[in-house]
Amino acid sequence: MSPGEGAILAHATCDEHDRLISADEPLAGLQLRCGGEMPGTIAVPELLELVRRARQARRRLAQAIRAQDGNDAISSWIEVEPEGEGCSIHVRSWQTAALDSEEGSPGEHRRAVTDRHVAELCAWLDAGQRLVAVTCDSPELAQVSAAMEQGAGRCWTDFLPPENVTHQQPLHWRLLDGAPVVVAGSPRSWRVSLVPHIRPGFEPSGFELLLLSDEAPSDWVPVAEPEAPLQRRGLVGQDLAPVLKQPIARIVANAETIRTRLAGPLPDAYAEYAGEIAGAGKLLLGLLEDMADLEVVEEDGFSTTPDYIDLADVSRQAAGILGVRAREKDISIVAPPLDDHAPALAEFRRVLQVLLNLIGNAIRYSPEGSRIDVRVSVEGGRAIVFVADQGPGLSDEDQLRVFEKFERLGRSGDGGSGLGLYISRRLARAMGGELSIESSPGQGARFILAVPVDPDA
Known part of the structure; x- marks a missing residue:
């Protein structure tokens, strides 16, 4: 007896938009576990493709469908028959088999080693695919890397949305492994590799996310050209930072996994120790970034590459990136309204870096329940952004010192290096x-960043 002649195990219907309207078990459960909804667009890729072909051809089609459900591989025989504007779906067979664990798959191990070697961005995720830490040395990915660093605790798909996927995120990790993703502002095609931290018989306790492109980097970012002054790094930026950032980020990721008890139960005291380790690791990563930037800005002949930007739009992006951190302290950030514009001639990446520093400092030193106002204007040939907080304020003497190198105004234990404002x-x-x-x-305090206005605006 062929698969198509067996008894019907489950029945489902979908509409003309390939939305699953109704479904029996086990198909309904698989739809939900793959990140879909009921009703909602079919979340099993092979089934979605079969339904689309049957609907477009207006004839009955049947084939074997394969999918992953947790640690199980699903194999089923499914018939799809056009019915009205949509389709009727019949499940004739349904078999499950345990997937090989990561530890028992030499091919997967070799792939992970290769992907780590060529990845241009690496992030560590918890069991819910939420960001824990990120490291990146690619100028092309500087914007998305900065957003991910500031977005710890959010799902990685908020920053690297999968192409042509409308289902609720995150999908099951096996459906996202290898998926093409959109990297804002990059002309290249990108995909992600998800390496699970898994023990046989258990769900992953976390993931390593690797961002990869099969296309060679182009020279679309002017500062990436070999002769650009920004590329001449000193000891920290060229030698130490690339070597230290990845192992420190791993320490942070592992400490966060322990702190949040994702790897299993843990006494409160040890969870607190793990939190202190993660905090120290984040401080070291920030210090490395600051020291690398310090070498760059103090080079002879250092210059930036002007872009035509809207200072109001950059301000809104910076406020959005730091929104989660502000909400953790019950602080509201009032960004420029959408109809505000301040055309400027300045390097986008560097303006964003300065604004992230200013707003980040305002969050750090403002009391809970306060407000940070970000406003823009154009005055006398300058595009200006104001970042005003409701913190303790500074005396005249401290205002003279606050932009000095390594100056922290006597503060300690706040995670700062004393370099942010100097570099900014x-x-x-x-x-x-x-x-x-x-x-x-x-x-x-009110910090005021002024840059040249766009003369053509």
Whole structure:
């Protein structure tokens, strides 16, 4: 007896938009576990393709469908028959088999080793595919890397959306492994590789996400050209940072896995120790970034590459990136309205870096329940953004010192290196602008970034 002649195990219907309207078990459960909804677009890729072909051809089609469900491989024989505007689906057979564990798959191990070698961005995720840490040295991916770093705790698909996928995210990790993703602003095609941290018989306790492209990097980013001054790195940026960032990020990821008890039950004291390790690791990563940037901005002949940007739009992006961190302290960030514009001539990546530093500092030093206002204007040939907080404010003496190298105004234990504002002012001046402050003790602080206005606007 052929598969098509067996008894019907389950029945389902879909509409003309390939949305699963009704389904019996086990198909209904598989739809939900693959990230789909009921009703919702069919989430099993091979079934979706079969339904589309049957509907377009207006004739009955049948074939074996394969899918992954947790640690099981599903193999089923499914018939699809056009019915009205949609289709009727019949499941004739359904078999499950345990998938090989990662440890028992030499081919998967070799693939992971190769992918790690060529990946241009690496991130560590928890069991729910939420970001824990990220490391990246590619100038082309600087914007998405910065957003992911600031978006710890959010699903990675918020920053690297899979192409042509409309299902609820995240999908099961096996459906996303190898999926093409969209990298905003990059002309290349990208895909992700998800390497699970898994023990036989258990669900993954976390993942390593590797961002890969089969296309060679182009010279679309001007600062990536060999002769650009920005590429001449010193000891930290060229030698130490690339070597240290990945192992430190691994330490942070593993410590966060322990702290959140994803690997199993743990006494509170040990979870706190793990949290301290993760915090120290994040501090080291930040210090490496600051030291590398310090070498760059202090090079002779350092310059930036001007872009035609909207300072209001960059401000809104920076506020969005740091929104989660602000909400953790019950702080609201009031970004420029969508109809506000401030056309400017400045390097997008560097302006975003400065604004992330200013808004990040405002979050760090503002009290819970307060507000941070970000506003823009165009005055006297300058596009200006103001970042005002409701923190403790600074005295006249401290305002003179706050932009000095390694200056932390006597603070300790706040995770800062004392380099952020120094680097930010150097960047502002390299773009032909300025970074200044207005403040009074007890009245908060207002940082003012001014860059050249777009002369053609």
